[in-house]
Amino acid sequence: MHFRAGQTRATSANLAAMPHDHDHDHPHTLLPPEPALRVRALETILTEKGLIDPAALDEIIETYQHKIGPQNGAKVVARIWSDPTFRKGMLDEPMPLLEELEFYGRQGEHMVIVENTPEVHNVVVCTLCSCYPWPLLGIPPGWYKSDAYRSRVVREPRKVLAEFGVDVPDDKKVRVWDSTAEVRYLVVPERPEGTEGMDEDALAALVTRDSMIGTGLALRPEA
Amino acid sequence: MSRVHDMGGRYGDGAVNPADNATFAQDWHARALALTLAAGALGQWNIDVSRHARETLSPKDYSRFSYYEKWLAGLADMLVNLGVLTREELKAGHATGVSELASRILKADAVAGVLAKGSPYTRDGAPNAEFKPGDRVKTRRPAHNIQVAGGHTRLPGYASGLIGEVVLLHGAHVLPDSNAHGLGEAAEPLYAVAFAARDVWGDEAGAWDEVVLDLWQSYLEPTA
Numbered sequence: 155m156h157f158r159a160g161q162t163r164a165t166s167a168n169l170a171a172m173p174h175d176h177d178h179d180h181p182h183t184l185l186p187p188e189p190a191l192r193v194r195a196l197e198t199i200l201t202e203k204g205l206i207d208p209a210a211l212d213e214i215i216e217t218y219q220h221k222i223g224p225q226n227g228a229k230v231v232a233r234i235w236s237d238p239t240f241r242k243g244m245l246d247e248p249m250p251l252l253e254e255l256e257f258y259g260r261q262g263e264h265m266v267i268v269e270n271t272p273e274v275h276n277v278v279v280c281t282l283c284s285c286y287p288w289p290l291l292g293i294p295p296g297w298y299k300s301d302a303y304r305s306r307v308v309r310e311p312r313k314v315l316a317e318f319g320v321d322v323p324d325d326k327k328v329r330v331w332d333s334t335a336e337v338r339y340l341v342v343p344e345r346p347e348g349t350e351g352m353d354e355d356a357l358a359a360l361v362t363r364d365s366m367i368g369t370g371l372a373l374r375p376e377a
Numbered sequence: 378m379s380r381v382h383d384m385g386g387r388y389g390d391g392a393v394n395p396a397d398n399a400t401f402a403q404d405w406h407a408r409a410l411a412l413t414l415a416a417g418a419l420g421q422w423n424i425d426v427s428r429h430a431r432e433t434l435s436p437k438d439y440s441r442f443s444y445y446e447k448w449l450a451g452l453a454d455m456l457v458n459l460g461v462l463t464r465e466e467l468k469a470g471h472a473t474g475v476s477e478l479a480s481r482i483l484k485a486d487a488v489a490g491v492l493a494k495g496s497p498y499t500r501d502g503a504p505n506a507e508f509k510p511g512d513r514v515k516t517r518r519p520a521h522n523i524q525v526a527g528g529h530t531r532l533p534g535y536a537s538g539l540i541g542e543v544v545l546l547h548g549a550h551v552l553p554d555s556n557a558h559g560l561g562e563a564a565e566p567l568y569a570v571a572f573a574a575r576d577v578w579g580d581e582a583g584a585w586d587e588v589v590l591d592l593w594q595s596y597l598e599p600t601a
Binding site: 186193196200202204211213256262279281283292300302308310312314319329336 | 393
């Protein structure tokens with residue numbers, strides 16, 4: 155989050171004072187029961203305190219609804235498929251290239267690009283919360299944050315992938331990346347057959363969000 | 378020993394629903410996310426504190442709350458426990474006055490810059506890396522915070538006490554186990570460590586499959 159050393163009040167003293175395991179002490183229980191009203195109540199209080207600008211909330215929502223999303227990741231994948239020098243750079247040291255493309259920012263500070271091949275299928279999860287590469291894929295979809303995905307894809311990835319319609323042959327390795335730190339992973343799906351000679355824009359249109367998480371494959375042309 | 382959020386490998390959750398694929402299924406989901414980000418910009422907590430706030434919801438609340446309800450509850454708890462709001466203000470639904478932190482407000486015209494800026498978690502001056510790619514390492518057991526009882530950690534229970542192989546060294550990253558509790562950033566070398574799926578889950582798992590986790594140096598010990 156927006157945090158710099160020396161700028162926080164999260165000291166050991168006041169964090170130690172945070173009640174951890176006493177349900178009745180949790181301040182959130184003072185908010186209205188209905189979630190939409192809970193958001194409105196918090197927004198009202200914080201606005202009255204001078205701590206929230208409602209127009210800033212509109213701007214954040216606009217950003218993640220319309221400006222930052224999987225179209226960014228798709229451009230990167232299409233270029234990796236098309237440009238061997240870019241591909242090598244992205245696999246070796248992606249951050250300077252991503253900064254240059256302006257696909258940098260919150261929840262994308264430390265990217266690692268993993269490539270699917272005929273031998274390996276990669277899939278990404280965050281079992282502990284919902285870590286996800288925001289600058290390249292936007293805000294994660296509901297299923298990515300669901301208990302079922304978080305609990306199961308590490309233990310039985312092949313069954314979960316089948317629920318997405320992806321069947322991985324037995325002799326192909328499945329590698330599940332559990333995002334337990336601030337490193338974020340982007341999967342480069344295998345380039346579909348029949349795409350020789352297509353330009354980057356046409357290729358990007360084949361790259362789905364799920365294919366960059368690993369729960370999908372890139373689309374075939376004319377599919 | 379474990380907390381409810383540490384659910385990797387758990388049985389009983391049923392099928393994943395790929396059709397649940399909206400970015401914001403409800404308008405209030407978007408508002409909850411934006412409110413959380415804007416409140417975070419006040420600089421009163423870091424990402425590890427905010428994760429820990431969600432993880433310390435009671436297991437009953439954690440399980441029954443939808444995703445953004447967890448965010449809201451964690452946010453409300455942090456705002457009160459760190460002294461930004463009072464319990465009375467939450468209860469009344471109105472503020473009693475303007476905050477002394479008001480000069481830190483995130484204005485609409487600053488949003489793009491703040492989101493694009495990010496906040497890197499790598500630090501200089503950390504201990505040297507004791508391991509390198511190719512080394513075999515063993516994860517700590519039990520998977521708990523060794524500084525704070527019941528505290529925040531990013532070593533999932535399913536990955537504790539296992540032997541794996543270092544595949545990447547990410548550099549030195551802020552240690553959540555310390556940073557979540559106001560005990561300093563305590564950056565340490567961070568590694569991607571690959572485990573054979575059968576070592577983690579037994580023979581049910583695919584023979585060639587792997588699980589890879591990002592693990593801090595203090596989560597790991599060398600193997601003979």
